Amino acid sequence: MNALRRLALALASSLSLACALPAAxxxxxxxxxxxxxxxxxxxxxxxxxxxxxxGMLMRFDEANAAGGVHGRRIRLAVEDAGYDPKRAVLAARxxxxxxxxxxxxxxxxxxxxxxxxPIIVDAGRLHLFPFSPHRATYEPLHPLKFxxxxxxxxxxxxxxxxxxxxxxxxxxxxxxxxxDYGLEVMKGVEKALAGxxxxxxxxxxxxxxATDLSSQVARLRAARCDLVVLAxxxxxxxxxxxxxxxxxxxxxxxxxxxxYSAQTHELGGAAVEGLYGVSVLPHPYAEGANSxxxxxxxxxxxxxxxxxxxxxxMGYTLADLFVRTAEATGRELTPERFARTLxxxxxxxxxxxxxxxxxxxxxxxxxxxxxxxxxRNGRWELITDYLD
Amino acid sequence: xxxxxxxxxxxxxxAALPWLAVLLLAxxxxxxxxxxxxxxxxxxxxxxxxxxxxxxxxxxxxxxxxAALVALGAYAQALLVARGVPAPLALPAAxxxxxxxxxxxxLPARRLGGLYFGMSTLAFALIVEEALARWESLTYGAAGLxxxxxxxxxxxxxxxxxxxxxxxAALALALLAxxxxxxxxxxxxxxxxxxxxxxxxxxxxxxxxxKMQAFVVxxxxxxxxxxxxxHWIGFISPEQFGLVFxxxxxxxxxxxxxxxIAGAAWGALVIVxxxxxxxxxxxxxxxxxxxxxxxxxxxxxxxxxxxxxLRPAGLAGGGQGR
Numbered sequence: 001m002n003a004l005r006r007l008a009l010a011l012a013s014s015l016s017l018a019c020a021l022p023a024a025x026x027x028x029x030x031x032x033x034x035x036x037x038x039x040x041x042x043x044x045x046x047x048x049x050x051x052x053x054x055g056m057l058m059r060f061d062e063a064n065a066a067g068g069v070h071g072r073r074i075r076l077a078v079e080d081a082g083y084d085p086k087r088a089v090l091a092a093r094x095x096x097x098x099x100x101x102x103x104x105x106x107x108x109x110x111x112x113x114x115x116x117x118p119i120i121v122d123a124g125r126l127h128l129f130p131f132s133p134h135r136a137t138y139e140p141l142h143p144l145k146f147x148x149x150x151x152x153x154x155x156x157x158x159x160x161x162x163x164x165x166x167x168x169x170x171x172x173x174x175x176x177x178x179x180d181y182g183l184e185v186m187k188g189v190e191k192a193l194a195g196x197x198x199x200x201x202x203x204x205x206x207x208x209x210a211t212d213l214s215s216q217v218a219r220l221r222a223a224r225c226d227l228v229v230l231a232x233x234x235x236x237x238x239x240x241x242x243x244x245x246x247x248x249x250x251x252x253x254x255x256x257x258x259x260y261s262a263q264t265h266e267l268g269g270a271a272v273e274g275l276y277g278v279s280v281l282p283h284p285y286a287e288g289a290n291s292x293x294x295x296x297x298x299x300x301x302x303x304x305x306x307x308x309x310x311x312x313x314m315g316y317t318l319a320d321l322f323v324r325t326a327e328a329t330g331r332e333l334t335p336e337r338f339a340r341t342l343x344x345x346x347x348x349x350x351x352x353x354x355x356x357x358x359x360x361x362x363x364x365x366x367x368x369x370x371x372x373x374x375x376r377n378g379r380w381e382l383i384t385d386y387l388d
Numbered sequence: 389x390x391x392x393x394x395x396x397x398x399x400x401x402x403a404a405l406p407w408l409a410v411l412l413l414a415x416x417x418x419x420x421x422x423x424x425x426x427x428x429x430x431x432x433x434x435x436x437x438x439x440x441x442x443x444x445x446x447x448x449x450x451x452x453x454x455a456a457l458v459a460l461g462a463y464a465q466a467l468l469v470a471r472g473v474p475a476p477l478a479l480p481a482a483x484x485x486x487x488x489x490x491x492x493x494x495l496p497a498r499r500l501g502g503l504y505f506g507m508s509t510l511a512f513a514l515i516v517e518e519a520l521a522r523w524e525s526l527t528y529g530a531a532g533l534x535x536x537x538x539x540x541x542x543x544x545x546x547x548x549x550x551x552x553x554x555x556x557a558a559l560a561l562a563l564l565a566x567x568x569x570x571x572x573x574x575x576x577x578x579x580x581x582x583x584x585x586x587x588x589x590x591x592x593x594x595x596x597x598x599k600m601q602a603f604v605v606x607x608x609x610x611x612x613x614x615x616x617x618x619h620w621i622g623f624i625s626p627e628q629f630g631l632v633f634x635x636x637x638x639x640x641x642x643x644x645x646x647x648x649i650a651g652a653a654w655g656a657l658v659i660v661x662x663x664x665x666x667x668x669x670x671x672x673x674x675x676x677x678x679x680x681x682x683x684x685x686x687x688x689x690x691x692x693x694x695x696x697x698l699r700p701a702g703l704a705g706g707g708q709g710r
Contacts, residue, residue: 042685079667080684085621085628090426090664093548097419098668114532114623136534178521179530179627208627 026125027102028333033069035060035322036077036101036125038091038116040108043082044208047234047263048131048311049108053078054304055315056105061303063323070331074323077101083108085115092116096123103128103335106318110134110180121145126335129318129366133184138365143339148321148357148366150280152181152231152256155370156188157195158387159278160229162372163254164196171201173225175216175240177232178205185231185256201225206236217243221251230255237275238268245271252276257370262309265375273378278370281317282353283310283380292351313352321347321357321366355386403650410657418668424548426664428620430656431555435562436613437640437652437659439486439606444638445646446570447602448582449497450506453513454637457493457607459520459629460485461614463527466535466624475538479558479615486611487604489516494603498596501585513634520626532625535618545619555616559653562609566649569605578602610637643695645702654703662691 027034037056040049053076060074068074077099079091088111095101096119103126107113113132120127127145130137138147164172174189176182182205193199202223204216217240220228228244230237230253237259244251253275255264260277262285268275286297296316300308321342326333329341347357347366357366369386414423436458443451464485468478489512496508520527527533538545538554545551569575577598580588589595618624636659644655666687695703 082685084632085623086429086660087663089621090422090429090660091667093422093425094418094664094667097422110532111623111625111628114534115621118622180532180625183529183531 025102025334026096026123027100028072031068031072033072033074033326033333034077034099034101035074036079036092036095036099036104038079038081038088038095038104038107038112040083040112041078041080043080043084043109045083045109045131045233049080051306051309051311052106052108052131052315052318054300054306055308055312055317056319057315058300058303058312059316059319059323063319069323069326070333072333074326076319081109081112081116083112085111088112088116089119092119096120096125101125102333103322103338105129105322106131106315108132113137117145124335126338128322133181141362141364144335146339146342146359146364146366148318148359150257150355150368150370151188151365152184153188153191154368155278155280155387156185156229156231156256157192159254159370159372160189160192161195162384162387163227163252163276164192164198167227167252169227169252170198171223171225172198172227172229173201173220173223174203174229175213175220175232176203176205176230177208177236179208181258182231185229189229210236211239213239214243216240217247217249221247221249225251227251228253230259232256233258234261234263234267237264238272241268241275242271254278260310260373260380262307262380265378265380269378272375275375277373277375277380279310279373279380279382280355280367280370281310281313282373282382284308284313284352285379287379290351296351313354317350317352317354321345353382407653414661421548424552426661428548428551428555430653430660431552431559432613432616432620433637433640433660434559434653434656435555435616436610437637437644437655438562438566438649439490439608439610439613440637440641441644441646441649441652442566442569442578442609443490443602443606444641445648445651446575446582447578447599449494449599449602450503450509451493451603451606452506452510452638453493453516453631453634454606454610455629455631455633456513456516457486457489457610458614458617458633458637459516459624459626460489460607461611462535462618462624462629463520463533463614464611465615465618466533467526469536469619470533474540475615475619476540479612482615482618483608483612486614487608489611490603490605490607491600493607494600497599497603510631510634513629513631517626517630520629527626530626532623534623535621538616538619551620555620558612558616562612563649563653566605566609570649574598574601574605639692641702643692643702645699645705647701648704651702651704658691658695658703663688666691 039053040046060076064073081088081091104120105128108131110132113130117127121144129148133152204219237255255277257278257280260279262283265272325342329338343359343361349356355367355369359366371386372384373380373382440454443449461482465478465482469475493509493512497505521530545554577593580593581595581598585595640655640659643658645651663684666684
């Protein structure tokens with residue numbers, strides 16, 4: 001019984017000790033700022049997670065090499081949740097308590113974001129720019145939540161409206177992934193068509209990870225669609241285009257920014273020629289790049305021994321927004337001061353061709369716009385400016 | 389009588405000692421919130437795994453879709469709580485939803501045996517996942533469902549300590565109930581069916597009924613775990629309860645030891661706690677090693693291979709396989 005009592009005592013004392021630790025400004029010390037990210041490095045969207053992380057690492061390394069932010073080095077603490085909310089909960093707790101992350105950037109995947117966001121904001125940490133289309137990432141307004149990815153619904157509405165208006169499509173259809181992503185796109189497309197006095201002629205879905213889309217494409221063809229909007233990711237985009245071309249159906253297709261990737265034309269080759277896509281940030285092609293972009297691509301190659309893609313640019317851009325806001329906040333860095341500074345920041349368009357990001361005290365969504373691009377001669381070419 | 393009681397209590401204390409040691413170590417090393425958050429999930433997974441231990445380890449049936457039963461519990465809990473039912477009162481309903489699902493999943497066992505029946509449980513899981521995604525008016529489909537805190541009469545399990553306490557209490561009750569069941573006529577019938585179904589039938593055991601009972605109990609446990617899971621994760625969507633989760637639960641049972649109820653707890657510890665521990669160790673690795681993608685999965689695989697090789701009957705099952 002004595003042993004049991006001793007155990008209980010030890011348990012109680014360790015608990016009270018941990019509770020009594022001082023609540024200093026988490027993640028900010030005299031010479032370091034810790035930034036956390038709950039990414040997907042091994043799950044279904046690892047092909048986004050790895051370049052996003054590398055892009056962020058590159059920007060933070062540059063800031064550190066230039067003397068840090070007000071003398072503080074930035075350390076990126078990366079956790080892999082593999083799109084699994086259970087792992088995300090543990091990862092977020094680890095970053096909050098063990099690594100004492102000051103802010104979270106680019107947490108990846110809706111289940112991951114929805115499961116970890118309450119833990120993060122309840123601990124008083126910033127939740128910045130997550131990879132999730134969910135409105136809860138910026139609405140209702142929360143002092144610590146900021147988003148800068150244009151919602152699928154908003155930019156797909158603008159893109160569909162532009163395409164149908166300019167090119168006179170009569171029978172618009174939708175192929176969508178049956179999850180929150182697909183549903184968001186559907187809402188945007190339906191809204192655009194309703195505004196033009198039209199509606200979707202046919203809609204058909206697939207489960208994430210499906211590789212055979214032949215029945216869906218056959219169904220869309222039977223409905224005599226003249227525009228197919230794709231709420232797909234890279235592999236399914238290629239599969240849908242290839243299937244249509246294989247059966248001799250030369251329909252126009254428009255994919256969301258999730259399909260706007262160099263991998264789409266690398267994998268799809270001739271089959272994806274002519275595909276329309278929405279870009280919220282251009283792919284960094286070395287050929288024809290401006291001098292700043294070319295130098296950036298060289299630095300990226302040298303650092304990671306890999307070609308940068310649009311996700312690397314996104315990671316780099318997100319980290320850049322963080323660094324610039326932290327610099328503008330000043331030496332006294334707290335989540336509240338950072339958030340109020342970010343609300344006053346306007347980020348103009350840069351050499352990547354990004355949109356202008358702007359936040360305010362009553363709007364924490366930095367961008368709502370995308371622009372149209374098309375695959376021509378094996379690469380994406382931008383064909384419009386950012387659409388309203 | 390009192391001697392037997394104190395012997396039982398002594399055994400319980402001995403069984404609890406390694407767990408207290410693990411908890412203390414975790415508290416000291418990881419910090420309170422992190423360790424307690426992990427304890428919450430370990431206990432919740434252990435309850436779900438207990439369902440697999442009953443069905444697979446005790447009744448000898450193949451269950452490839454246990455996550456669907458967790459999903460039924462999670463959705464039942466989320467929907468009831470959203471309609472104002474206090475969380476502790478919704479939990480029995482979550483368990484009942486799991487039990488009902490278990491009963492349905494076990495129906496093909498009357499006609500099918502072995503692997504064929506295993507395939508039918510897989511199909512059942514796919515049907516449940518699909519139904520949850522399609523029945524949008526009730527489940528909000530693939531967009532998912534936010535679940536509030538575990539609350540009752542003005543008290544909310546907001547802190548990790550409260551969450552851990554609720555889950556560990558539920559696990560303790562579940563372990564107790566299981567221990568009693570396994571020692572009863574039902575438990576003996578399950579083991580008889582597992583060891584030799586024909587011989588069991590020859591002894592007068594209604595094998596169909598025994599299998600269904602195992603599924604009902606296993607389903608109730610997994611449903612209960614689902615109810616808790618919904619609160620701890622705070623957001624549920626059909627994809628979370630896919631085949632990966634089902635296989636995780638199977639792995640959990642085999643790593644821990646499918647033939648003992650303590651196996652569920654040990655298995656849950658490995659499945660839930662090892663990946664974050666690996667990530668802590670990874671932070672200590674030099675240079676680009678720490679950046680390598682999938683390193684955690686690789687190490688996790690190595691741990692599982694080691695467990696299977698060194699403890700073929702599971703962590704709770706002793707050194708030799710049976």
